[in-house]
Amino acid sequence: MKKVYLYITVFFSGMTALAVELSASRLIGNVYGSSNLVWASVIGLILIYLTLGYWLGGKYADRCPTYHAFYRILMWASMTVALVPMVSRPILRVTANALDQLQVPMIAGAFVTILLLFAVPVTLIGMVSPFALKLALKDAQSAGKTAGKLSAISTLGSFLGTFLPVLVLVPLIGTYRTFLFFSSLLMLIGSIGFFVYVGMKPWLRHAWMPVVLILLWVFGTRGVDKATENMIYEAESAYNYIQVVEQGDYRYLRLNDGQGMHSVYHPTLLNYFGPWSQALVAPFFNPAPHPIDSVGKIAIVGLAAGTTARQANFVYDEPEIDGFEIDPKIVEVGQRFFEMTQPNLTVFVQDGRWGLENRPNRYDIISVDAYRPPYIPWHMTTIEFFQIAYDHLTNDGVLVINIGRSPLDRALVNDLGTTIGAIFPTVFVMDLPNSFNSILFATKQPGSWDNFLNNYLLLAETDVHPLLLEAMAMAYNNRQPAPEKTRIYTDDLAPIEWVSNKIVLDFVLSGGVGDLK
Numbered sequence: 001m002k003k004v005y006l007y008i009t010v011f012f013s014g015m016t017a018l019a020v021e022l023s024a025s026r027l028i029g030n031v032y033g034s035s036n037l038v039w040a041s042v043i044g045l046i047l048i049y050l051t052l053g054y055w056l057g058g059k060y061a062d063r064c065p066t067y068h069a070f071y072r073i074l075m076w077a078s079m080t081v082a083l084v085p086m087v088s089r090p091i092l093r094v095t096a097n098a099l100d101q102l103q104v105p106m107i108a109g110a111f112v113t114i115l116l117l118f119a120v121p122v123t124l125i126g127m128v129s130p131f132a133l134k135l136a137l138k139d140a141q142s143a144g145k146t147a148g149k150l151s152a153i154s155t156l157g158s159f160l161g162t163f164l165p166v167l168v169l170v171p172l173i174g175t176y177r178t179f180l181f182f183s184s185l186l187m188l189i190g191s192i193g194f195f196v197y198v199g200m201k202p203w204l205r206h207a208w209m210p211v212v213l214i215l216l217w218v219f220g221t222r223g224v225d226k227a228t229e230n231m232i233y234e235a236e237s238a239y240n241y242i243q244v245v246e247q248g249d250y251r252y253l254r255l256n257d258g259q260g261m262h263s264v265y266h267p268t269l270l271n272y273f274g275p276w277s278q279a280l281v282a283p284f285f286n287p288a289p290h291p292i293d294s295v296g297k298i299a300i301v302g303l304a305a306g307t308t309a310r311q312a313n314f315v316y317d318e319p320e321i322d323g324f325e326i327d328p329k330i331v332e333v334g335q336r337f338f339e340m341t342q343p344n345l346t347v348f349v350q351d352g353r354w355g356l357e358n359r360p361n362r363y364d365i366i367s368v369d370a371y372r373p374p375y376i377p378w379h380m381t382t383i384e385f386f387q388i389a390y391d392h393l394t395n396d397g398v399l400v401i402n403i404g405r406s407p408l409d410r411a412l413v414n415d416l417g418t419t420i421g422a423i424f425p426t427v428f429v430m431d432l433p434n435s436f437n438s439i440l441f442a443t444k445q446p447g448s449w450d451n452f453l454n455n456y457l458l459l460a461e462t463d464v465h466p467l468l469l470e471a472m473a474m475a476y477n478n479r480q481p482a483p484e485k486t487r488i489y490t491d492d493l494a495p496i497e498w499v500s501n502k503i504v505l506d507f508v509l510s511g512g513v514g515d516l517k
Contacts, residue, residue, distance in 0.1 A: 005193065006132045007153050009074065012189050013128040014157030015164070016182045020081060020125070021046045022165045023182075024118055026175045026236070027085060045115050046122055053126015060127065061134035068202055070131050071193040077124035078186035079209045084117050085176040086220050125186075129154050171238050171329070180217055187213055233337065237329035244337050251337055253305045253330070263305030265338040270314055270467045275402045275432055276307040277471040278439045279367035280315050282398035284472065285428060285447030288454035290396075292464060295319055299363040299392070301352035301380070302370030305333055306340030313342055315468045321345045322359060324352040324370075353379050357388045364394050368401040376403070376412075378496045382489045386420050390444065399424065399442040406436055409503045410483075412496075413438045417483025428452075429480040438480070449479055 025042045060069065129150060136146050161182075169178040187210055194203035232251075233244040243254040253263035264272040271277060279300070284290050295316045300308050303323030312319060321344055325331050328349045334340035340347075348355045352370050366389050370380055379385060389399050399420070403413050413429060417440060421427045424442035428449065431438050441447075456472045489496065 003136050005196070006136050007150070009070075009189050009193060010129055010132050010150050011153045011157040012185055013074070013077070013125050014154030015161035016077075016081065016157075016186055017050065017122065017125045018158040018161030019165045019178070019182045020084075020118070020122060022162060023170070023175055023178050024084075026166070026170055026241075027088060027179075028115075041115060046118065049119050049122035050126040052119075053123040053128075054130055056123065057127030058130035058134070061131040065131075065134050067135065067193065067197040070128075070135060071190045071198060072206070073124055073127050073131065074186055074190035074193065075206045075209055077121055077128070078183045078190060079212065080121035080124060081186065082180055082183035082213055082216055084121060085179045086216060088117055089176070166238055170236055174236050176220070177217070180213070180220075184213060184217075233333070235329055235333070237327050239327040240330065242329060242333055244333060253333065253338065255330075263307045263334065263338055265305070265307065265310075267339075270311055270465075271470050272307070273433070273474070274307075274435075275369060275437050275439055277311050277467060278402075278430070278432070278475060279308050279365060279369075279400045280312055280468055281452075281472045281475050282365050282367075282400045282441050283396070284455035284459075285398060285426070285441055285443045285449075285452050286396045286445060286455075287447075287451050289458050290451075290455050292459065292462075292468075293317060294396070295364045297361055297363045297394075298322070298365045299356060299359070299361070299367070300324065301356060301366065301368045303334070303347065304330060304369075305338035306342075306345065307338070308367055308369070309342060309345050310339060311467060313344070315465045318342075318344045319364075320361075322355075322361060322363075323347045324355040325349060326351050326370075353377075353385055353388065356392055359392065362392055362394050362397070364397050366393060366397065366399050368399070371402070371404065375500050376496060378489075378494045379491070381416060381419065381496050382491045382494050383419050383422055384491045386423050386442075390423050393444050395444060397444050398447075401440050401442075403438045403440055404436055404500065404503070405431075405438050406503050406506070409506055410438070411486070412499050412503060413440065414484040414486045415489060415499060416440060418486045419489045421483070421485075422488050427483060429483055430475045430478045431480055433474070433478055439475070440483075449476065452476060 021042065024046065025039060028038060028042060057073075060073075133147055133150055136150065137143055165178050165182075169181055173181065191203060191210065194200075194206070230246050231243055232246045233242075235242045240255045245252045245254060249266050249268075251265040252261045255262055261274070264274065264276070266272070279298075283295055293316075297320045298309075298312055298316075300321065300323045303309065303325035306323065309321050309323055312321060321342070323345055325347060326349065331340075331347055331349060348359075352368070356366070368380060368389070370377055386399070393399065401416065401420075403416055405413050417427050417429065420440065420442045424444065425446045426443050426448070428441040428443075428447070429438055430441075452472070453476060456469065456476065459472070460469055
């Protein structure tokens with residue numbers, strides 16, 4: 001019976017190890033984002049802590065191979081897992097404010113501090129498997145079999161721990177209580193082990209731990225994750241940490257690290273001088289006169305809270321709009337706070353590439369704005385994806401994509417321009433003023449800036465919505481030379497993270513952050 005319970009203990013410790021790793025990425029991602037640099041830091045250090053735990057666990061098991069020592073490790077592992085989000089919360093709040101002001105030394109120091117907080121709990125969890133092997137091993141001849149069984153059971157637990165936090169617990173109870181959930185599981189397993197195999201009296205020395213855990217459940221997670229001024233709503237989904245900020249009559253959607261406004265809403269004003277309205281000017285690279293009523297279908301990949309869709313309803317005559325948004329919670333927020341309730345908008349809660357590829361429609365405009373600044377999902381940067389977009393455009397349809405850059409580096413603009421230019425006959429770029437965004441337009445029929453200007457002059461003499469003319473004027477006045485020919489991204493090789501990381505690091509190291517203050 002002892003051996004069976006050892007297997008149960010190893011199963012839940014393996015589950016908790018992966019759950020802590022996934023929850024750590026969410027805890028940190030709320031402030032630092034979910035770039036591959038953040039992921040690499042989290043995964044790398046968690047592996048280092050587990051390695052240290054394996055070594056210490058084996059060494060300690062040889063010196064003190066008792067169930068008392070084993071379950072004491074489990075109790076302390078449980079306690080420290082519960083304390084991580086409580087200790088990290090004030091640090092993350094300070095970091096969130098530092099990120100808003102781009103105070104790089106404070107951001108970096110806090111990031112390292114948060115990662116170090118995981119050293120103790122993950123190391124203790126890592127000690128469980130080698131210690132359990134020592135306790136379960138009866139003779140040398142069965143060592144391989146026993147070690148293999150324990151490894152298999154731990155891995156099965158890790159498999160469950162990979163999905164349970166992200167798909168169920170974080171959206172249901174939040175990141176902080178997810179830590180408490182897995183801490184409580186370990187506490188329960190450890191307590192039962194004490195009761196059955198060690199005794200009540202030794203457990204009483206640790207009885208304060210469940211009491212603290214209960215208090216953390218009741219009192220430890222109140223308040224908001226970020227002390228953001230004018231925040232009226234926050235939530236966590238399987239994909240994002242979500243904030244809605246209200247300033248005057250404006251509402252802004254912020255995600256994860258908050259570096260970028262993903263949607264804007266004002267009850268009476270429509271021009272927010274951002275990337276959203278630029279999608280609406282795309283058809284007018286076609287020869288003049290291009291009739292405004294020719295725009296009947298629009299696809300928006302990266303719908304967010306529906307700013308572009310709402311603007312399109314005023315500029316065009318209620319076109320059919322298909323919006324692709326992978327996060328159902330963002331859709332809910334858009335409908336609740338951003339008036340994303342247009343009857344002509346059909347929302348598809350699915351990955352944008354898959355959704356676009358499997359829709360039978362052909363569109364006059366396809367807008368792609370699905371990135372977390374400055375990272376575009378790699379599978380939406382390849383020649384295969386842009387071929388899908390091309391195939392889903394009408395004969396005079398236009399693709400629009402929002403791209404991040406820095407004042408020093410246009411590599412991503414050039415790479416995507418080169419990739420798109422391998423399929424589309426003409427590509428145009430404008431830089432969005434007062435931002436690190438470039439908007440790239442790709443026409444299915446040969447187009448030109450002269451066409452664009454002629455269409456603007458003709459439209460200015462009609463009663464079109466002023467937003468369209470304002471957006472066209474912004475695009476034309478901030479037009480850029482054609483992208484340089486560089487490299488083509490494919491589904492097999494798309495170094496988007498590498499390029500984006502270099503843009504960010506070069507910008508920070510150059511001192512450019514100071515220009516943003």
